[in-house]
């Protein structure tokens with residue numbers, strides 16, 4: 001029987017932005033995320049005469065397929081497997097909304113691999129394998145609020161903080177630019193380390209993680225949002241201050257930030273931004289409609305994507 005693995009995307013609230021070991025994708029800091037509900041990748045494997053990667057019905061022969069095959073080779077080596085594989089993936093993530101499809105892609109692939117070969121890996125091992133594919137994928141193994149701890153190859157895995165949060169928190173993604181990002185997150189992380197503020201930011205990490213864990217335990221939306229916004233802005237400030245400076249912001253990013261600053265006068269919301277120009281708003285369920293209407297009024301033809309908490313990996 002075909003085993004289809006599903007993994008949802010996640011967005012970091014306390015950001016991961018730096019690698020201690022690029023090959024193993026060991027992070028320099030711990031991070032905390034929320035797994036999203038509506039956006040996921042479905043993946044299954046099949047025996048094949050040659051390696052093949054099919055994404056959304058199309059045979060891929062590009063940088064992406066190379067990354068998938070390199071990753072599969074690594075997994076095959078680790079488990080002493082030699083057969084060629086066909087990887088079939090359906091990506092249910094809106095392109096361009098900055099909702100990080102690599103997190104769901106590599107979490108689904110790791111789980112599809114483990115299921116196809118009946119490896120019976122537990123979630124910690126799955127999380128470790130997903131990490132080697134893409135850092136943010138480490139956290140997509142679990143649902144709800146998830147922590148990815150820094151550590152070595154065995155210990156740097158995800159830990160569920162609250163898999164079924166009752167907090168009515170939403171994430172509203174504002175789609176500004178659909179083009180693929182010009183600077184990969186791997187390159188951005190390398191450049192960021194040249195910033196004189198990088199060490200300061202690393203030094204703050206333990207406290208930020210502790211504060212966020214407490215805020216999640218207390219279901220304190222104000223604290224969660226404040227800490228998430230601080231972490232995102234610090235990450236982007238480091239990029240601006242790097243040598244040479246760089247940024248993922250575009251003119252529209254700043255325009256949206258100014259509109260959201262205004263809106264903050266009348267509704268509680270917080271902002272987070274990843275390695276791209278798109279802005280994400282953290283808010284309470286009751287305010288989604290009000291915020292959406294306001295943004296549509298102030299931005300020309302804006303597309304909004306509303307999401308909340310999703311679950312961890314599953315077999316369909």
Ligand code: PMV
Pocket residue numbers: 011012014015016017031100102103134135136137185186273274275
């Ligand atoms: O693991 P990557 O390459 O998807 O990098 C993720 C980087 C950020 O999205 C900016 C932060 C994070 O923790 O997800």
